[in-house]
Amino acid sequence: xxxxxxxxxxxxxxxxxxxSRVLNTMALPIIGHxxxxxxxxxxxxxxxxxxxxxxxxxxxxxxxxGTAVMDMAISNTLDKGDKVINITNGNFxxxxxxxxxxxxxxxxxxxxxxxxxxxxxxxxxLLEENEGIKAVTVVHNETSTGAKNPIEDLGNVVxxxxxxxxxxxxxxxxxxxxxVDKFNIDICVxxxxxxxxxPPGLAxxxxxxxxxxxxxxxxxxxxxxxxxxYKKSWDAxxxxxxxxxxxxxxxxxxxxxMVLEEGLENRFKRHDLLARATRAGxxxxxxxxxxxxxxxxxxxxxxxxxxxxxDKKFRGLLAEKYNIRVAGGQSHxxxxxxxxxxxxxxxxxxxxxxxxxxxxxxxxxxYNAEGGVAAAKKVLSN
Amino acid sequence: xxxxxxxxxxxxxxxxxxxSRVLNTMALPIIGHxxxxxxxxxxxxxxxxxxxxxxxxxxxxxxxxGTAVMDMAISNTLDKGDKVINITNGNFxxxxxxxxxxxxxxxxxxxxxxxxxxxxxxxxxLLEENEGIKAVTVVHNETSTGAKNPIEDLGNVVxxxxxxxxxxxxxxxxxxxxxVDKFNIDICVxxxxxxxxxPPGLAxxxxxxxxxxxxxxxxxxxxxxxxxxYKKSWDAxxxxxxxxxxxxxxxxxxxxxMVLEEGLENRFKRHDLLARATRAGxxxxxxxxxxxxxxxxxxxxxxxxxxxxxDKKFRGLLAEKYNIRVAGGQSHxxxxxxxxxxxxxxxxxxxxxxxxxxxxxxxxxxYNAEGGVAAAKKVLSN
Numbered sequence: 219x220x221x222x223x224x225x226x227x228x229x230x231x232x233x234x235x236x237x238s239r240v241l242n243t244m245a246l247p248i249i250g251h252x253x254x255x256x257x258x259x260x261x262x263x264x265x266x267x268x269x270x271x272x273x274x275x276x277x278x279x280x281x282x283x284g285t286a287v288m289d290m291a292i293s294n295t296l297d298k299g300d301k302v303i304n305i306t307n308g309n310f311x312x313x314x315x316x317x318x319x320x321x322x323x324x325x326x327x328x329x330x331x332x333x334x335x336x337x338x339x340x341x342x343x344l345l346e347e348n349e350g351i352k353a354v355t356v357v358h359n360e361t362s363t364g365a366k367n368p369i370e371d372l373g374n375v376v377x378x379x380x381x382x383x384x385x386x387x388x389x390x391x392x393x394x395x396x397x398v399d400k401f402n403i404d405i406c407v408x409x410x411x412x413x414x415x416x417p418p419g420l421a422x423x424x425x426x427x428x429x430x431x432x433x434x435x436x437x438x439x440x441x442x443x444x445x446x447x448y449k450k451s452w453d454a455x456x457x458x459x460x461x462x463x464x465x466x467x468x469x470x471x472x473x474x475x476m477v478l479e480e481g482l483e484n485r486f487k488r489h490d491l492l493a494r495a496t497r498a499g500x501x502x503x504x505x506x507x508x509x510x511x512x513x514x515x516x517x518x519x520x521x522x523x524x525x526x527x528x529d530k531k532f533r534g535l536l537a538e539k540y541n542i543r544v545a546g547g548q549s550h551x552x553x554x555x556x557x558x559x560x561x562x563x564x565x566x567x568x569x570x571x572x573x574x575x576x577x578x579x580x581x582x583x584x585y586n587a588e589g590g591v592a593a594a595k596k597v598l599s600n
Numbered sequence: 601x602x603x604x605x606x607x608x609x610x611x612x613x614x615x616x617x618x619x620s621r622v623l624n625t626m627a628l629p630i631i632g633h634x635x636x637x638x639x640x641x642x643x644x645x646x647x648x649x650x651x652x653x654x655x656x657x658x659x660x661x662x663x664x665x666g667t668a669v670m671d672m673a674i675s676n677t678l679d680k681g682d683k684v685i686n687i688t689n690g691n692f693x694x695x696x697x698x699x700x701x702x703x704x705x706x707x708x709x710x711x712x713x714x715x716x717x718x719x720x721x722x723x724x725x726l727l728e729e730n731e732g733i734k735a736v737t738v739v740h741n742e743t744s745t746g747a748k749n750p751i752e753d754l755g756n757v758v759x760x761x762x763x764x765x766x767x768x769x770x771x772x773x774x775x776x777x778x779x780v781d782k783f784n785i786d787i788c789v790x791x792x793x794x795x796x797x798x799p800p801g802l803a804x805x806x807x808x809x810x811x812x813x814x815x816x817x818x819x820x821x822x823x824x825x826x827x828x829x830y831k832k833s834w835d836a837x838x839x840x841x842x843x844x845x846x847x848x849x850x851x852x853x854x855x856x857x858m859v860l861e862e863g864l865e866n867r868f869k870r871h872d873l874l875a876r877a878t879r880a881g882x883x884x885x886x887x888x889x890x891x892x893x894x895x896x897x898x899x900x901x902x903x904x905x906x907x908x909x910x911d912k913k914f915r916g917l918l919a920e921k922y923n924i925r926v927a928g929g930q931s932h933x934x935x936x937x938x939x940x941x942x943x944x945x946x947x948x949x950x951x952x953x954x955x956x957x958x959x960x961x962x963x964x965x966x967y968n969a970e971g972g973v974a975a976a977k978k979v980l981s982n
Contacts, residue, residue, distance in 0.1 A: 244626035419845025460667040463801025
């Protein structure tokens with residue numbers, strides 16, 4: 219294989235650093251995917267996945283990216299002309315809207331400001347004004363803005379209506395508090411490569427009773443992503459309908475074990491602590507955070523660039539000189555903000571080292587940014 | 601991770617044994633998928649993939665199973681009511697038919713006997729009788745039967761018509777002779793886990809000019825599997841539209857290097873030799889091969905069970921006592937045939953050991969089957 223620089227610290231909002239304990243499982247030989255050994259492994263993986271989702275709902279692991287399960291959630295529930303409310307306060311909220319459009323749903327956009335949260339009252343109004351809404355889609359944690367939506371409160375609204383509640387927890391599950399059953403989430407999707415700290419390439423989806431009722435009445439619009447096929451193979455013999463990624467299943471299993479060993483509560487606390495340290499550090503450097511205070515994510519922090527700082531130069535310096543990757547802005551935020559991921563297996567020293575390197579990089583580009591590390595240390599020492 | 605028996609020899613028609621040189625690449629740290637390092641790696645992987653496909657056509661690597669790219673080939677080219685000829689002489693030929701049906705194409709089945717091949721003359725008649733056929737689908741190597749179709753000759757027929765030629769080479773590419781450009785294949789799909797000997801979870805698709813012309817006029821029917829999105833991201837910056845499996849890309853790159861180091865010609869010869877040894881061995885045991893002589897696969901061999909041999913007992917003995925997995929029959933062939941895969945990294949000693957263990961297992965079940973190893977040795981020593 220081509221030589222690559224695999225030694226850089228990933229402080230991007232996914233894929234995240236994967237512990238070597240997880241990576242090493244993938245060096246194990248392949249086993250047949252239609253064997254009881256693999257069925258047991260998948261069963262075990264799904265059981266752990268359900269604990270992390272905090273759900274009793276049917277749960278499937280899919281070979282594909284997070285977008286594959288977002289697609290699955292929409293294509294299995296919305297037919298042409300079906301009404302859907304897409305909450306679009308970020309790039310991934312927009313993605314649900316785009317997917318709904320491909321399947322010709324009758325889309326109603328609820329567009330809170332990017333960086334702010336969706337208001338449950340406003341959602342209730344929309345559901346009351348528009349009769350016959352079949353689904354509401356929302357992204358819990360918007361990596362594009364560093365903001366998050368109040369998915370428990372939104373779920374308390376949707377449950378009063380016939381609509382099903384579809385939530386993307388791709389960049390929050392395992393890092394921020396998600397309780398699928400308590401939050402009344404009918405379909406919840408996630409990815410392997412964010413807070414769970416497994417390699418990219420797998421995704422998961424939960425389907426509750428109310429959602430199954432809709433799925434069973436929806437036209438089959440995709441072959442590879444047909445939920446009924448996954449249900450049928452799983453119910454019959456704990457198998458997937460098509461060949462799954464055996465190696466990634468090893469890794470996912472090990473990563474989920476690590477999540478549960480640490481404990482969900484501890485993991486949420488660690489993410490919250492690192493988020494507060496990052497925010498304090500960047501603010502102490504004089505930067506303005508992009509997300510509104512009431513909406514800030516615990517897995518990714520976004521900040522506006524100081525006047526005159528060039529995005530490419532800044533991130534280039536961080537990557538080439540300091541061996542740290544952070545992310546730029548997406549869509550209309552490109553060049554205007556940068557984003558620091560602190561999710562998955564992220565540790566204090568990584569956040570501190572990143573803040574210190576950001577100070578150095580800014581200084582080199584002519585912006586004086588001291589005090590970030592000191593402020594972060596204060597948060598961590600409390 | 602749960603303890604599993606990862607020491608069994610996989611003589612199933614995929615996933616196949618993956619060399620540790622390939623597996624070990626997956627223990628490398630994850631890198632960002634929107635970096636030039638990863639772009640270079642993917643570019644390098646695609647270049648090697650094109651050499652194996654023997655094509656100049658656009659080639660994409662997809663995170664998903666072989667079925668994902670079969671779906672992609674159909675959903676991007678056939679709209680409701682479009683006429684397609686599905687050649688269905690096996691389970692995977694049937695799959696193309698099922699996918700075409702999901703997208704409501706007007707399907708015409710050409711059903712040669714299972715275990716036999718499709719006749720180019722018959723295909724020409726069908727294309728002449730039925731005006732306006734938009735696509736022809738065929739599976740090169742049918743793992744379900746152990747037979748293969750003459751895809752070069754069939755391609756020579758399709759090229760005389762407006763129809764595009766869609767070929768599944770999932771279980772042949774890298775093991776049997778495939779030349780996408782010479783065979784006039786407009787869309788060719790394959791998987792990582794068969795003759796290429798990479799882990800399951802990636803698939804690849806080639807798209808030629810005639811096919812792009814059709815794709816551009818076809819309604820977008822899938823979000824995750826929309827070929828236009830892959831083209832757009834690739835053309836703009838050698839990226840995938842959605843997060844790819846970084847670890848599996850490492851493995852695929854290394855596996856393709858090994859394919860090219862051995863050389864395609866040598867690889868085809870090795871597969872052919874092992875196939876002939878396996879066939880000679882099983883026939884010497886008094887078994888009847890399932891596939892017709894003119895149609896036999898070089899990557900998987902199928903044989904009918906002798907009277908009174910129970911499929912589950914036989915394969916159970918091979919797996920538990922002799923640590924070898926072979927496959928049973930699919931669909932209406934379940935219980936009637938078994939299938940031995942000899943593809944990917946398969947070696948002489950594995951084929952010989954498998955034949956010897958099959959003799960022992962048959963003997964234990966009351967069927968006297970000597971002479972298999974001797975016959976295979978004869979083939980190998982020539």
